[in-house]
Amino acid sequence: MSIEAMLGREEVGRTLRRLAHEIIENNRGAENLVLVGLLSRGYPLAKRLAAAIEDFEHVTVPVGRLDIGLYRDDVTRRAAPPRIRPSEIPADIDGKTVVLVDDVLYTGRSIRAALDALLDFGRPARVRLAVLIDRGHRELPIRPDFVGKNIPTGAFQSVQVRVAEVDGDDGVYVFDEEATHA
Amino acid sequence: MLDVREESRPVALESAPEEARWRWKDLLDTDVLDPADIQLVMDTAEAMSEVRSRPMSKVATLRGTTVVTLFYEQSTRTRASFEVAAKALGADVVNLTASGSSVEKGESLIDTVRTLEAIGADLVVMRHGKSGAPYLAARHSKAGIINGGDGTHAHPTQALLDLFTMRRHLGDLAGRKVLIVGDILHSRVARSNIWTLVSAGAEVTLCGPATLLPTSLAGRSERGSVKVTTNLDQAIAGADVVMALRIQKERAERGLIPSLREYIRGYQVNARRLALAAPGALVMHPGPMNEGIEISPEIAHGVGSVIEEQVSNGVAVRMAILYLMATARTA
Amino acid sequence: MSERILIVGGRVVDSASGTDALLDVLVEGGVVRAIGPGLGGDGARRVDASGCIVSPGFVDLHAHLREPGFEQKGTIATETEAALRGGFTTICAMPNTLPAPDSGSIVESLLERIARDARVRVLPIGCTTRGRNGSEVAEMSELAAAGCVAFSDDGNPVAHGAVMRNAMMLAGSLGLPVSEHCDDPVLSAGGVMNEGRVSERLGLAGQPVTAEISAIARNIALCEATGTRLHIAHVTTARGLEMVADAKRRGLPLTCEVTPSHLFLTEDAVFGGGKEAAYDTNAKINPPLRTEADRRALCAGLNAGIIDAIATDHAPHAIEDKLCEFDNAAFGISCFETALGTLLTQVGRGELDLHAVLRALTTGPVAAFALAAKAPGAGRLAEGSRADITVFDPNQSWVVDVQRFASKGKNSPLHGLELTGRVRAVVVAGELAFAEEVAHA
Numbered sequence: 001m002s003i004e005a006m007l008g009r010e011e012v013g014r015t016l017r018r019l020a021h022e023i024i025e026n027n028r029g030a031e032n033l034v035l036v037g038l039l040s041r042g043y044p045l046a047k048r049l050a051a052a053i054e055d056f057e058h059v060t061v062p063v064g065r066l067d068i069g070l071y072r073d074d075v076t077r078r079a080a081p082p083r084i085r086p087s088e089i090p091a092d093i094d095g096k097t098v099v100l101v102d103d104v105l106y107t108g109r110s111i112r113a114a115l116d117a118l119l120d121f122g123r124p125a126r127v128r129l130a131v132l133i134d135r136g137h138r139e140l141p142i143r144p145d146f147v148g149k150n151i152p153t154g155a156f157q158s159v160q161v162r163v164a165e166v167d168g169d170d171g172v173y174v175f176d177e178e179a180t181h182a
Numbered sequence: 183m184l185d186v187r188e189e190s191r192p193v194a195l196e197s198a199p200e201e202a203r204w205r206w207k208d209l210l211d212t213d214v215l216d217p218a219d220i221q222l223v224m225d226t227a228e229a230m231s232e233v234r235s236r237p238m239s240k241v242a243t244l245r246g247t248t249v250v251t252l253f254y255e256q257s258t259r260t261r262a263s264f265e266v267a268a269k270a271l272g273a274d275v276v277n278l279t280a281s282g283s284s285v286e287k288g289e290s291l292i293d294t295v296r297t298l299e300a301i302g303a304d305l306v307v308m309r310h311g312k313s314g315a316p317y318l319a320a321r322h323s324k325a326g327i328i329n330g331g332d333g334t335h336a337h338p339t340q341a342l343l344d345l346f347t348m349r350r351h352l353g354d355l356a357g358r359k360v361l362i363v364g365d366i367l368h369s370r371v372a373r374s375n376i377w378t379l380v381s382a383g384a385e386v387t388l389c390g391p392a393t394l395l396p397t398s399l400a401g402r403s404e405r406g407s408v409k410v411t412t413n414l415d416q417a418i419a420g421a422d423v424v425m426a427l428r429i430q431k432e433r434a435e436r437g438l439i440p441s442l443r444e445y446i447r448g449y450q451v452n453a454r455r456l457a458l459a460a461p462g463a464l465v466m467h468p469g470p471m472n473e474g475i476e477i478s479p480e481i482a483h484g485v486g487s488v489i490e491e492q493v494s495n496g497v498a499v500r501m502a503i504l505y506l507m508a509t510a511r512t513a
Numbered sequence: 514m515s516e517r518i519l520i521v522g523g524r525v526v527d528s529a530s531g532t533d534a535l536l537d538v539l540v541e542g543g544v545v546r547a548i549g550p551g552l553g554g555d556g557a558r559r560v561d562a563s564g565c566i567v568s569p570g571f572v573d574l575h576a577h578l579r580e581p582g583f584e585q586k587g588t589i590a591t592e593t594e595a596a597l598r599g600g601f602t603t604i605c606a607m608p609n610t611l612p613a614p615d616s617g618s619i620v621e622s623l624l625e626r627i628a629r630d631a632r633v634r635v636l637p638i639g640c641t642t643r644g645r646n647g648s649e650v651a652e653m654s655e656l657a658a659a660g661c662v663a664f665s666d667d668g669n670p671v672a673h674g675a676v677m678r679n680a681m682m683l684a685g686s687l688g689l690p691v692s693e694h695c696d697d698p699v700l701s702a703g704g705v706m707n708e709g710r711v712s713e714r715l716g717l718a719g720q721p722v723t724a725e726i727s728a729i730a731r732n733i734a735l736c737e738a739t740g741t742r743l744h745i746a747h748v749t750t751a752r753g754l755e756m757v758a759d760a761k762r763r764g765l766p767l768t769c770e771v772t773p774s775h776l777f778l779t780e781d782a783v784f785g786g787g788k789e790a791a792y793d794t795n796a797k798i799n800p801p802l803r804t805e806a807d808r809r810a811l812c813a814g815l816n817a818g819i820i821d822a823i824a825t826d827h828a829p830h831a832i833e834d835k836l837c838e839f840d841n842a843a844f845g846i847s848c849f850e851t852a853l854g855t856l857l858t859q860v861g862r863g864e865l866d867l868h869a870v871l872r873a874l875t876t877g878p879v880a881a882f883a884l885a886a887k888a889p890g891a892g893r894l895a896e897g898s899r900a901d902i903t904v905f906d907p908n909q910s911w912v913v914d915v916q917r918f919a920s921k922g923k924n925s926p927l928h929g930l931e932l933t934g935r936v937r938a939v940v941v942a943g944e945l946a947f948a949e950e951v952a953h954a
Contacts, residue, residue: 313717313792314839318838333716333717335715336716373714398713398714
């Protein structure tokens with residue numbers, strides 16, 4: 001099996017700090033900002049981004065978590081449906097700038113679902129998208145505003161982001177699909 | 183509520199969501215559910231409860247799914263609860279009652295469910311006066327059958343919503359004392375509650391007049407236990423949950439109890455008796471209540487009462503069941 | 514024209530004569546011509562009975578043929594064919610037909626249908642009360658004259674004590690027994706299965722054992738008071754059986770029967786193969802299947818000879834009578850074609866004694882209804898008497914398939930079950946009426 005480590009723990013940390021700066025810059029500060037992370041791995045990344053923003057700007061940024069299971073376009077087609085978890089949006093998002101945070105951007109379908117889910121909680125002034133990895137292969141017209149790293153991948157590869165809060169440590173790996181099916 | 187996995191080896195999956203492994207085509211009773219099944223319902227219901235609290239409390243997940251409620255018996259809350267739950271998930275809902283349908287013309291249950299299947303019903307929520315009727319329907323239908331109460335047998339979604347309500351207040355039910363008072367013999371609520379509560383490790387006591395107390399339900403499993411007794415004042419001592427059941431006037435007419443007056447004397451849940459229970463004990467009732475008979479009004483609406491919460495939790499739990507069954511059946 | 518049949522190489526077991534030996538049987542002219550070793554039978558049709566038991570044809574005191582009135586459930590033709598395949602050559606037809614045989618003319622008309630269609634000997638049982646209404650005693654002397662061998666209201670127990678007392682006094686004067694389904698209909702009102710563990714689990718209304726026990730007690734008292742022969746139909750409870758045993762010890766003219774279903778199954782059959790298969794309407798029978806303790810007591814009672822007869826209570830139903838909610842389903846099991854299979858399976862398990870089983874299928878029922886004169890040759894193998902013979906292989910295994918039943922009633926909880934013991938050939942009045950060709954392994 002071929003596994004290639006693309007980012008290590010320290011690189012993930014540096015990348016997140018850079019993304020935090022970009023978000024502040026784009027938003028002209030940290031006011032009216034709400035970060036919403038997708039479950040499972042986007043949420044801890046959103047919390048870390050918020051902590052970094054607070055560090056830089058000394059402003060508390062609310063962080064929400066979003067489960068998109070009920071909004072997936074394949075929910076009644078999957079061999080096994082996703083387990084649904086409660087979402088939590090801690091602040092009123094009406095008129096705010098919401099940054100959706102996820103680990104990997106791929107087809108764009110998760111983000112489509114996340115947008116639908118988010119809009120059930122209110123009417124933000126604008127929604128931005130931050131991802132740690134963009135691996136390409138979009139199937140919907142969705143593009144990220146903040147990208148940690150672009151990793152061009154082949155159709156027979158997959159990307160896994162590991163996050164300490166979920167997986168025990170940080171790191172980004174690229175797998176060879178053929179190897180995993182062997 | 184992040185699930186922190188112990189295993190930390192890289193796996194070749196792209197953030198795959200954890201799967202909801204629901205194994206059952208039908209939900210006929212709680213006795214076949216294992217602890218993992220029940221946990222899945224509880225977790226999913228927790229998420230559904232959150233969905234219900236949103237500014238927009240309706241999703242489109244089950245768009246294209248048809249849920250039929252087929253009620254051979256009168257019911258307000260169960261039918262309405264299922265309808266609200268199905269609509270909150272975006273399903274189409276068709277409500278059928280026995281009166282005014284082909285059932286009145288003598289159509290058999292099997293023909294009815296086959297007809298519903300033919301017109302595209304994915305799930306059929308069924309309330310029937312005869313114990314076991316949903317089992318018959320399930321054996322003859324590809325649509326998933328959800329038992330919305332059958333005769334004096336089972337009412338699984340009521341038991342699950344009761345469990346959900348108890349857990350929200352008490353957390354882990356292991357070792358907790360749950361008292362169910364009333365006409366146990368004819369209670370589908372009591373029967374289905376036994377299985378979920380014992381599975382959760384509770385110590386269940388069934389209490390009622392000797393003529394309405396099926397003693398063979400007593401028993402013990404590795405997790406929990408069921409006792410039966412006719413003495414309410416003793417049984418209520420230290421109870422964490424007191425659930426009163428509806429008593430029907432018909433039981434007095436049939437001579438199973440001498441009178442409602444006599445029933446009240448022995449088995450009404452009231453302030454004097456509730457004072458014997460554990461401090462802060464939950465007061466529950468599956469509804470509809472006969473206030474002043476099986477439960478006194480000040481208790482029904484008192485500080486420990488979670489009776490209205492049971493009703494609102496019912497929607498979340500039924501959403502969970504509908505979601506799990508509608509998605510599992512297409513698998 | 515009757516044929517010559519030579520049954521060779523079988524183990525002949527005849528309770529009446531105490532025979533149990535490897536013997537041949539020659540049938541000629543409708544009667545048993547000879548029983549002995551190494552019989553020659555030139556030109557006779559040979560039935561190879563090696564490995565098999567050769568028994569008098571079985572006698573059933575309790576069967577439902579459904580005709581007239583319920584031909585969608587069964588007819589005399591179909592149900593007697595089922596009896597034949599089950600090894601029964603003399604059966605008593607219960608009177609729950611429409612019309613019920615409560616007058617001489619109805620019995621005569623029934624006997625005409627029997628003469629035309631029946632594959633085995635059928636003896637009618639007349640009503641105890643008019644139209645089985647439980648309130649007016651039927652015209653018993655007319656029924657006796659027309660050929661009824663006993664009186665019964667079948668599934669309608671005679672609840673009214675005075676009516677039952679009068680009926681027994683009148684039946685006694687005619688020398689005929691009363692066969693009574695012992696049940697207190699008030700105690701068992703609404704019940705659809707045994708009251709107990711399974712009924713409480715499934716939320717079904719139960720019939721308590723006390724309903725049978727108290728009715729047996731009353732009827733024993735009436736038997737003692739009137740001196741009339743009382744036959745307790747399908748006893749199901751351990752306590753009821755004890756009372757029968759006690760009454761017999763006191764010398765009362767009392768007999769009783771048990772069904773193969775109650776010997777083989779318990780209330781757990783309603784549960785089916787597990788909760789998802791629960792509410793098996795094919796296990797709904799009246800009186801209900803009881804507990805394992807009751808079942809064991811019945812087996813012991815049969816082995817000890819307290820139980821006189823094994824009666825099938827064969828009760829065929831149309832599919833729609835069973836394919837419905839448990840409460841709405843009809844009571845009864847289609848039993849003719851599985852009776853011997855379950856009994857011999859239990860013999861194989863050591864639960865039942867082969868000789869006790871065969872006694873209760875032959876001489877026991879004949880004595881209970883005093884059929885020797887009315888049904889000559891029934892239940893015995895004797896040279897010169899009518900040849901009704903059942904040949905069965907006690908070791909042959911087979912799987913119950915209700916679709917292969919000759920009976921119109923496919924209602925059996927045993928469908929798909931493997932049984933050991935199968936009828937191979939049946940001679941009725943000297944004719945080889947049924948023979949199953951089986952390749953020997």
